Amino acid sequence: MPKNEKRRPHTDSIAILTLYSYNGDSESKHFIRSYGHAFVSIENISDMALELMHGVKVASHETITFSWWATDRHMGIWFNIEPNYIKLFGKYTGRISISRYIDMAHLDAIQEYLARNDRYTPISNCAKNCSALWDLCEDKGDRVFTKRFQTPKKLYDRIRKLHGFEFDRPVNDQGEIFFVSREKTNLFEMEKKDDKEDNIYIISGSADVFDL
Amino acid sequence: MIKKIIFILFLALPTFLIYELFGNISRGLSCPSLSGDGKKAHFIGYYMVSAGYAVLSVIASTLAFIFFRKLFRK
Numbered sequence: 001m002p003k004n005e006k007r008r009p010h011t012d013s014i015a016i017l018t019l020y021s022y023n024g025d026s027e028s029k030h031f032i033r034s035y036g037h038a039f040v041s042i043e044n045i046s047d048m049a050l051e052l053m054h055g056v057k058v059a060s061h062e063t064i065t066f067s068w069w070a071t072d073r074h075m076g077i078w079f080n081i082e083p084n085y086i087k088l089f090g091k092y093t094g095r096i097s098i099s100r101y102i103d104m105a106h107l108d109a110i111q112e113y114l115a116r117n118d119r120y121t122p123i124s125n126c127a128k129n130c131s132a133l134w135d136l137c138e139d140k141g142d143r144v145f146t147k148r149f150q151t152p153k154k155l156y157d158r159i160r161k162l163h164g165f166e167f168d169r170p171v172n173d174q175g176e177i178f179f180v181s182r183e184k185t186n187l188f189e190m191e192k193k194d195d196k197e198d199n200i201y202i203i204s205g206s207a208d209v210f211d212l
Numbered sequence: 213m214i215k216k217i218i219f220i221l222f223l224a225l226p227t228f229l230i231y232e233l234f235g236n237i238s239r240g241l242s243c244p245s246l247s248g249d250g251k252k253a254h255f256i257g258y259y260m261v262s263a264g265y266a267v268l269s270v271i272a273s274t275l276a277f278i279f280f281r282k283l284f285r286k
Contacts (some may be wrong), residue, residue, distance in 0.1 A: 031231070032235035033233055070260055072253060178248075187249075
């Protein structure tokens with residue numbers, strides 16, 4: 001497929017896959033480096049809901065964001081942390097991204113990858129998994145994964161070499177934060193520190209765990 | 213004089229690593245947490261990085277101590 005073609009919708013396009021990488025520069029200070037972060041969003045442009053994982057569906061014309069996170073509750077895939085982090089804390093300024101249209105065959109490959117790789121380790125980190133996931137949908141010349149230890153910084157530099165990259169592409173601020181474990185969806189809220197009051201308060205949503 | 217310079221260099225690396233170690237712990241502590249199901253989820257990435265710096269700090273400090281002793285025994 002010619003490079004520009006995959007950036008245009010086709011009759012069989014069902015979603016827009018966007019790969020983001022942030023190199024950590026704007027959040028590094030006093031010699032203490034921020035190592036950055038990589039994440040992925042899928043915007044459903046079809047008229048039907050798309051299933052990503054067991055029970056994780058993206059409604060028509062909505063977007064879901066996800067990545068691999070190290071938390072003490074779940075070392076693996078978390079959904080919608082990044083839009084909340086950006087909205088509440090202004091994080092990831094200077095992030096780079098690249099997008100492409102995907103079809104049902106790509107989505108099947110993504111589903112299979114997510115089902116098999118819901119685990120975070122320093123080696124199998126956000127950048128490695130997001131790169132591998134992107135490469136499932138990409139032609140050989142535009143693949144981003146390196147066999148060496150993958151980091152958000154390396155991914156950032158790789159995306160800069162690709163045709164059609166963007167800076168600070170807006171990320172949707174909708175959707176609750178959750179992860180899936182043992183076929184259950186666990187909903188979470190992000191706490192925000194109020195600078196003026198120095199209080200911790202809950203921003204939105206409700207805490208719940210339910211069966212899918 | 214040369215011994216002093218080498219001594220400072222030997223101290224500089226572990227000092228920098230310990231600085232990074234505490235910097236990352238500080239960042240970890242300032243991270244927002246997530247709440248759900250009556251419990252909290254904490255981002256532990258910075259603590260994982262801190263653990264790496266802690267290991268490096270111990271190695272660098274040990275090496276600095278060994279080289280320092282050798283240097284000043286002569």
